[in-house]
Amino acid sequence: MVAVLLALSIHASRHNMKETVRLMTADTIGTVEHLLTEKDHAVLYLPIYRLAFSLYSNSLANKQITRCIAAAKSAVVDSCSYRSPQIVLIIGESFGKHHSQQYGYRLKTTPRQVKREASGLLTKFSDVVSCWNLTSFVFKNFLSMHVVGQRGEWCDYPLFPDLFRKAGYHVSFLTNQFLPKPKEAVYDFSGGFFLNNPTLSEMLFDTRNDRTHQFDEGLLEDYDHFVKTGEIKPEKHNLVMFHLIGQHVSYRTRCPREQRVFTADDYKEARPDISIRKREMVADYDNAVYYNDSIVDAIIRKFENDEAIIIYMPDHGEECYEPGRNFICRNHSADIDELLAKYEFEVPFWIYCSHRYATKHPRVFKAIKDAKDKRFMTDALPHMLVWLAGISTGQYRAEYNLLSPDYDEMRPRILKNTTDYDKIKRQPKPIPNYPTNPTGQTNQTSPRNQTGRASQAYLPHSHHSQPSKLWNTK
Template sequence: MILIDKFKLNLKKIYNGFKNIILSPAKIIDLCWQKIFKVIEQEFFFISLMMIFNFMPYLYLFCLYNQYENAIGGLFKPFSVIIFMGLIINFLHGKLKKCLKYFILSISMILSLMELFIIGKYYTFTTAGIISVIIGTNLHETIEFITMYFSWSYLIFIIALALIIYLLNYISRKVKLNNKLVILFLPYFCLYSLFYVIIPGKNLTECLTFTRLIAPVEQAIEDAIAFREIYTNMQNNVQIVDKGRDIPNIVFILGESTSKGHMSLYGYPLETTPKMDKMAKNNELYVFKDVISPHAYTIGSLREVFTFHNYEATNKWYECNNLFDIMKKAGYKTYWLSNQETSGQWANVALAYANRCDYKKFTGIRQSYEKSYRADGELLPLLYEVMNNNSDKNFYVLHLMGCHGEYENRYTPDFAKFSDVDETKGIIKTQEAKTKRAQYDNAILYNDTIVTQVMEAFKDKDAIVIYMPDHGEEVYDLKNFNGHSDDNPTKSMLEIPFVIYTTEKFKQKYPLVDAQIRASVDKKYMTDDLIHTILDITGIKTPEFQETRSIINPYYNQERKRIFLDKDYDNWQ
């Protein structure tokens, strides 16, 4: 009987407790606030650092664009997610809790610093294009990149951040939170996060630095996988309708990061291209005046320059036939001679093309940890070697380092002609900007010599030499920036030199082709259609060839819009 009475009493207590909970939602809310407050108090160091690491990129980016409301929104967005992470960590104990906490903080700090660096140079969050560049770059090029953009302000910032971390750690141990102050602001943070981040879902990936990386990394990995697909998707699809003119020597010089705006050949006040200037003055060089690249980074440009892919295409670039397979099927022996790196095969579309050629050779077999300061002049002995053992029909590609940063490593000491005192142009007049511009102009000067030496090597042969870079470069011409990227590009990154040299034997043997080239120098052009022009020069015809896309063809469509990132370039302000 006593046991039954105790059971009834306990049952009544449970019922009354359940009844009170059901009838007192305010009590539930109060318990929730108390738990959240307890978590904030116990995990103050973790939550504060996570807020700083994830808010700094938002604050920096939107303040650069004077969008202060969006910057404040960046403070609210990650809050609920970070509180939730704090709740999870608060449930853990011992070494697991400590290890997880510091792992998350370390990753967040590294990614935050990386994103701040990217925002400072590209005025954007991390994108697939930037990730692709990282994937396609070896360690030494990465070190070069960081060295080129390093400034003492970054070091000062890192020291300041370290002091903030130390102070927060001290505060979290010594100072107790004001309960009333937390309760005053906490609901606003949580409600904003709930209704503008969690419920819509679309903003969820923007909350944290590492969640913002998900989409661009996925896209970049997809692109890297696509580079492997080139070997299977482009191997057996080539059909030749007409093998063409049997030109003995077709030479394509692929430059790097070269803006026509820094070439005296195109009106730049400093004499940066004296040799090409002289050739043009003597009518030995056809200088095309209005040519742009389809992208402002190497991978993006090369996957269109050497294939039938363009901005109008509906299929993937690697599903299109490429120039090297076509030239091989038309009877040409194909050569790829490069002063670029040999590492990063599957992420480097240039090397993917090199592997399509009959013969490939690099100035050095360099792994990621080796220096890559070889001057482009080291390509010339490789060229002379294959010229002595060539076939009846040859297609050469010479891939230069050109004017790629760091600029001071792209020329030999005897080409250090320009200094900061020569640099009067550019919108930024700081010592650093003038020095960078001078180094870049010296790289252009050296590039002029290499390009003309290649032309000189074929002077007495039946040959045509085409020179163009993958894209241009911004060197404080139009904005406070040096480098290139599809994100926040400038015209300096897209406007490139495009020149053609034909030897006397070529002129005599193919006078009509030579005349067509000469008559085309004033036409506007984008190099995503380059494959059509090269095939038109050679006379090779495939089912994909379109005469309206060849700049030298009488039926060339000059009304075709040059679309870059969904914008009409010719109406781009």
């Protein structure tokens, strides 16, 4: 009997032993994280295994940090024209493009951004994808001057905040996610280990916040505090990075109760294929999108009277019971097909120019308008940012700069280092149940509160100044 039980035990644990070996022989901390997203990943039952895993993970992280620091030390900035004195980068979280009113979603989830676009100062880009559907991988790729397809890894190239600091910009990183904290999951560790390394953090950033917030509006308060204390001087050259919690699960916790406008009833006719509970989940997600709209608009309002340019880019897309797909979040272990690419990699992306900026930099403004329908993958973002700043460095490549006449629009957009996005076969018909509307305008009535009356508190605000007709694209 003992022999039988022993044999059964060995057989039952064989798969876990195999996965444990894979985990403990991974070559990077990113690979470790990706292995842990698989359904049948290793489970470390014994404390000694968990200790060994912790030590091994930290050793992998330290190797990449060492390479990052070496790359930063070798980076040289030759000169800087400060073409754009105020550059703001808003990094969103888990924003499914197909839940954006701005991109044709049937509900008014982004009314403020739609209004900004109608003014002509906000330019929406139509064909942008993320290179990964994992935040940590996205951060490593879009912060590094390395682009997918180049030799080496992300940590072998300088990170663009370092170039900005060397050029004389004051670099601020206000994050609602990546702060050092005990007992953090491997996903947070993988995304933030290099940003939170004391040596590297000092090389990259002048100003950082020291706490996270339940809602993203807390980051606006952080910014106001740094301006009030004089740590951030708006009259100087600034790169300000806002990293939002956005629409990260759990969706219901991402929008204050008093700002929720959608309920399960809003999906009764359009989504009869899903249960009431799932409709409530979709409503929670759309409320998070709606709240996110108010946050990015509030950020714009802080800079709209300056000579400022603002870029919005979420890390990746998100699924929330999309038609025919019975799950939320993202499917990390699946092969990338057309629908997975559509919902998890296609992202909203826009550039806003203040009226003052657009007037002073008409060539840049025109370049933005001319590029709005070009193919783009967000791993190349640093090359556009460096050009916008007027930084002269050997790390810059015009063929990766979306706004350059030398931009290589046909560069393969490889997702997760495996799949060419542009070679995935497209379905000939639109996905049912989600009516498309390319203009972003809808006939939907205003969002309503639970009493059924139109809620004035949720209507778009018009705090921003009205631009001249010169910048109206209509």
